[in-house]
Amino acid sequence: MHDEHSAALPASDPFTSLAAHFGMLLGVSDLEAVVGHSWAKMRLHNAWLHGGGVVWGLGISVDGPSREVRVTPGLALDELGRELYLPVLSCLDLAEWFDEQKKKAENPQIFDGAVDAHVVARFRACLARPVPALTSPCDGAGAETAYSRLRETAELFLVPGRSTRAGRYLRLRRLFGLPGTGVASKDTVISQEVDPLRATVMAAPESDRPRMWLDAVRRCAALDSVDRRPTDMDGDGSALLPGSGDADVVLGDLHDLRLVTVDGITTAGVGTIDVATRTSHVDTATLLELASAGTIPHGGA
Template structure:
């Protein structure tokens, strides 16, 4: 029997102190806690620092309209203190009762609101057995709990949760996965200035430098050994694992009452990817910097429209257009102007080509002046076409488009 209302601290949380037994040594409760707790704390230390808080599998979220419940599917995860969070079956949160508790902050009934779900570790006493010693005078307990069960508490909290802070921010920025960072920018410039044949070695050296710098900055939270804060009983978000945002929750006053959700946002949830998958993903090569990519091309009159996946800086636009004739080969086609009107780069030709003219359009993503998008003041080069290989932030990929004029959408 598990008694969720009876919480208990986990034994011996020091991963660096254990029992040193000797023959004839009398063992007490604290000694047994040191034996059990040392291995437990070692496992938590490994989980928290080398894997980080994350969902390993499951924890699907849904809203059931008729019962007005938020449902959390079975799952396994771990928090920032290295606790393993195991939910063996689907559990439900009463959305209507929760709304009554928080309605002062959520607005009138029927108005959409946002909330998020978190999971937090809890240890509960279980399996009561007869106590060996007699209870104290006046006490009525003749049993004691013999097991410590690891369980999970689920909380629905008002508002949207932010994604936890990124670990290794310099390294992520260097790989094009974060905002601008001066150390990462300096290393990227160093790599770009290296001879092509030595660039792989320079890239590896930059990764090592930035990983070391990020590792130096990492420190335990408070005076403990772990990167996350100890859970605060009065603050459910502390030490908890974010499972997702429920955006646009609505409780209707229809007959019967209903509940709905506009969107379930899992992007704020940190997810664990196993090492075998990471190894195979790494085989793809350099991480993509997220530069704009070309989706399609079409013509309208004498204007060529090149659709791109994200906004580009109009002042960086450049393009060359050539026409092909078997007798003369490739010849330049005059361009009157270049512009960007979301989502298209527009290339205005001086004159309309004759029908069935074969054109070749080149947009630069490499060289001294590539077409770029702006990311917090940092240029990100054109990355090629959609579905193409990864491209770097500074050295993207040229786009070469061939079409027979005119080309319909």
Template sequence: MTAPETDHGGTGPCGSGPCAGDDLPVHPFLALRVAFGMLLCEDDFRVLMGNARGKLMLHQAWQHGPGVVWGLPVRRDGDELRVGPGLAVDGLGRELHLESSRRLSLRKWVKAWIEKHPEAVGKAEVRPEAGKRETDKTEGTGAGKRTPVKVWILAEFASRLDSPVPALADPCDVTRRHDDFSRVVEGARITVTAIPPPPWRPYHRVRVLLGLEEPGKDDSAGREARRVADEVAAVPAGERARALLAALRRLAAEDVTGLAPEKDEGEVCPSWAPVTEDHAGVVLAALTVEVTEDEGCVEVGKVTVDPWVRSAVLPTTTVQELTCALAPGLIGAAREDDAGGPRLVRPSLRWCRENRLLEFRVTKPLAPGSAEVESVEITSLDSGGRGWATDEVSRIRITDDGLCVLVDLDQRPAYETVRVRIRGTGPKPLYGRDPHVPFAGVDGGPPAGPDEGHDAVLTEHLPLAPATGRTEA
């Protein structure tokens, strides 16, 4: 991350890192031990202060992560950008409190930005407004070329000294000061940067498992998580919650083993924080400004503020309730017992004899005599708009082992898009041999009962053969 290009609202920070500035000590793993008669000095009190502060920062940084807690709205107000009061937690676990609004002059900021990036201005042409000719954009106005500039608004930690009180002069202090500051006021400063801090998104395997991320190139961990997700999806619905929990625990254990504090080259601060100071800022908004510069005259055009790029820190009570969002469906599926009916093996559909014979396999043997022409329905849809055709089934046969079904058609399907419906419902469904219950649908589908099963519906795309294909529904 580059250094902030604009620092607005700072009030004399005296320490912005977890170990920078002696006024805010941080000692998460060092505690004060006192005994009667000890002579304590300033350093001992600093250890006393730094332990509690360090413990809190350590917990917030690793257990909650950075984000906005409340407020900190960003909006344009005339020629200024205004950031309202609010609270955030940065990547080092420090609270960023903005007690009052901060204002940033867009014109002054744009002028400073142009001075730092003169080569970037003037490369983008001004687009003419609707209904105007291309030459109208500069005709008679002398306007320059407009450049869209995208930056990020950050909240970063800042502090200042306050409340001076009388103090004994330090013999080694040549200034012989007789007072010193007794308070450190913690707050936030608003900065603008061209490169935002990278988002802190640990637990990559878990995020892939839950569909929140995609495996990247040369991403063995992501591919492993995707394979585990596919295995969980293939588990029957009644057992899927337990399978997902087992997968979550396994992948989370692998993820947490690989976690480590981020380090910069030459890092001197304690290596306990998940990110470095350069990556600790909290993104509040993305800002796109159309900048026009013509012979030293700077103009600010359209300004777009996108606050949805920020991360929010949700309270625990909200997280608890969100975990119940899909629980009713999972609980119901887990409690519903599957009767154990045969299911369609997917993929097992195979067309033979110029598409006049359909063959498919099931997971358990079918009962003899349970397959009638009504047990399988085949229809096809014309891509030219002539509608659906019902493709008549002449007979259905079950092999001796009961695991394969052969469906004979009078003719091949009429059109290219073919729908196959294997019935586990209705008056004449396929039935299992042992247990003697209805067909339960596709393998891996929801539980089916002993009285009513599930249909399996699949779509096939079969090319037409002009010599044998029918032309009308």
């Protein structure tokens, strides 16, 4: 939950930087331009060329006696290009969560039994390290305290229901036979465009397929990239990014999550913890090896 110590990153414009010159007077906005330029560049790169997903760690477990969902340290990227770093083992109180959900639900009895939920991580920047600071000259330059550091971290939330995943590059996904969006109207349009192209490649002589397959991949990638565009948002730099809102990163699903009370003692239980519902980033060296293995007859996908 955000409080007065929360802060926004000064990462508003990746295409404007400071043009410094000798004797130049620097103010807060100038220093924010220096710091925010590289921050905004990295966010732009992460958001468009990597997307949201887990880089390492962030394993999930449920501890019955303490009634906690526990998440191990880890690193992730969200779809706004921000790094989410969780430095220590973190916990969510299930007893408190069930109570909150009952208060908000139209049918509270649902949460008396087993329910499905998913764990998400959300970026947060916190103000830290207070130091003496000067107020505005108009206020007489009196001494006050201000925060001198921004610390980037991650918040954890437990959300009712199972997670959903929105696919990117829908034509490429269809070309490789991957599931679509689940929206019938959109998937039908994509299939009508891509399926004939795929059928043409598969019907071609084997000697011609590598070239035709490459042409099909290039065509689908080009059309998908034309369709991608930033989301219009407020003036925090997100107007150049593909995502919007809190940009939660799914860490995994908890199936049949429940609280059980026996002889006055309440413990937590869970049927299945499914981390396969998350998106995971794989390093380029491993991707190169996987792609190379795929070119060997009978040795790859």
